[in-house]
Amino acid sequence: MTGIIESARVLLPVAFTLLAPLFIWLNRGNQNRREAMSFIAGALTFASVLSLAPQVLAGNIWKYTLFEIMPGITVTFMADGLSLIFGLVASFLWMLATSYNIGYMRSLDEHAQTRYYVCFAVAIFGAEGVALSANVFTLYLFYEVITVFTYPLVAHHQDDEGFGGARKYIVYLMGTSKLFLLPAMVMTYVLLGHLDFALGDVVTGMFPPDVVAKHPLAVTVTYVLYIAGIGKAALMPFHNWLPSAMVAPTPVSALLHAVAVVKAGVFCVCRIILSGFGVTVMDQLGLGIPTACVAAFTLTAASFIALTKDDLKARLAYSTVAQLSYVVCGVALLTPLAVQGGMAHIAHHAFSKITLFFAAGAIYVATHLKKISLMDGLGRKMPWTFGAFAIASLSMIGMPPVCGFVSKWYIVNGALQAGQIIIFLAFMLSTALNAGYFVPVIYRAFFREPRPEDDHFHHYKEAPLSMVIPLCATGAISVLLGLYPALFMDFVRVFGKF
Incomplete structure (x- = not known):
């Protein structure tokens, strides 16, 4: 009671x-x-x-x-x-x-x-x-x-x-x-x-x-x-x-x-x-399934659009459109697993996405670069920033042990629990697309040679510590929430009496 x-x-x-x-x-x-x-x-x-x-x-x-x-x-x-x-x-x-x-x-x-x-x-x-x-x-x-x-x-x-x-x-x-x-x-x-x-x-x-x-x-x-x-x-x-x-x-x-x-x-x-x-x-x-279908369409379409963006913030923006729909879709499916995953994704996405935007801002302050195509080799000059970006990207994709995996696992299983195979397939497609627009950023930063025409490359370094420390902290918390999901899942369970 x-x-x-x-x-x-x-x-x-x-x-x-x-x-x-x-x-x-x-x-x-x-x-x-x-x-x-x-x-x-x-x-x-x-x-x-x-x-x-x-x-x-x-x-x-x-x-x-x-x-x-x-x-x-x-x-x-x-x-x-x-x-x-x-x-x-x-x-x-x-x-x-x-x-x-x-x-x-x-x-x-x-x-x-x-x-x-x-x-x-x-x-x-x-x-x-x-x-x-x-x-x-x-x-x-x-x-x-x-x-x-x-x-x-x-x-x-x-x-x-x-x-x-x-x-x-x-x-x-x-x-x-x-x-x-x-x-x-x-x-x-x-x-x-x-x-x-x-x-x-x-x-x-x-x-x-x-x-x-x-x-x-x-x-x-x-x-x-x-x-x-x-x-x-x-x-x-x-x-x-x-x-x-x-x-x-x-x-x-x-x-x-x-x-x-x-x-x-x-x-x-x-x-x-x-x-x-x-x-x-x-x-x-x-009312639930039509809402979930609108959200499933949104997360798939936004993921396709994100693939086309070379501006890092624009790519992250369309990623946000997609990731928000995971929350809506999970709750609208109305199955216990999906609802739990949707609510938990409010917190899990917050820590991972703020890491990505913090990283984008740190890159701009340190290099004044916005285009992904210009970031070849930059991970060697800014390893902490791009390391945190990589961790948060894994969360957006839904890879363990980062927290995005936990909430997406619940949502995907909730879709199967509801018998919604089309929505399940939309989740799988979106996951593949997430990898398609995040992995190239990480690959360019760490594994591509710097552009010969970039005369300033050797002068690049990490942004001020007041920026790097918060983005590393939120990246670390994203992993912590993946390893100890009860930190927010307990609030989810007591709310829904799951």
Whole structure:
């Protein structure tokens, strides 16, 4: 039996991330103190989320209502197993990203650094709010906070390319949320009279059987609007904002693709499917397999597109589109193994993908190279960077002992458990394509001779330690999570009562 712990303690992660931008701005005159504020806020946020873990692992759920807007619509926070997966990942990676930001922003002498750090902190505030949302209204508020405050990060360079990418970013994400997500929330309120998720119950969800029996079409339309409205999950055809956002500085790309934005997207999909509609309603209305098929198409198509990209960040962007669909597909299959794998992939992909983007940024800072075709022999000059890149690539491919293997193993077996052979084959094809676009990067770096026309090759060296240490740390953690998957799988199991 799930116990509900009514306590304001669940507000602490949100409070720390809310105060962080203020203290960063107040210390704008001293860059050391300004950046220290990000470290301190990250550490306090991580510690506060971690402090919720013992009770959650014991089967309890933290909950606190901040205030009521109107009957059935409140700003309420809660922490369960799924919340802690996202909350812990976002806060922990914020600390490492801050170190990386220092090396990147100072090495390139970037402008508007205070604005950058403030918006970065607010994006994490939004991520923690999404993670701890107890109802659709609260989730929607923080979902939009992430969108608004990552726009200046995407447009950071303030040139035509930056504004163009940021414009597409905001149109896609705001457009889908206003056209689809907001109406879905309204329809939910009309059908139920409230917007509260079913806490501790992934079977029945928030839609009672009598409502589903009386309004099956309305419930189905509501579900479709939710999935279409969560543009941050990057399901095709609402994916193009993600590669367009690559005009941002590389640490922002890491934030978008590994920590706050896309993880908020797939987290919301997981929350809507499992805590919103529940396995019973999804099965009854036949909603799971069509969703899984859309995700399977997305992961296959995005993998093919990634093969064609010579720009390293562009290749990583389409890899992210594909990898996010593993999460959606796993949860939508609704089998115990697939759901566990999908939720675990939220964390596993985060550590591996941020390693890849950290590596891409380190390469650019050290060499100013972006094209994969120009990186011949570079692994000999930057062995730590490319070594971490190789480890994270193995995770994306799904090779043991890196963590991507664990979550993909669960998802693939879940597809077989569901009898979905076509989706299983899509997974296998995507895995082969993953190898096809990651292995050549590693091969070029370590086994190709340097290009004779590259006069600067002998002057290349590793990026600053403040960048190399975080990317090596996240690469090492990717291996650690592969060897000890229980670190996140325990939260998965307690959430779904597996």
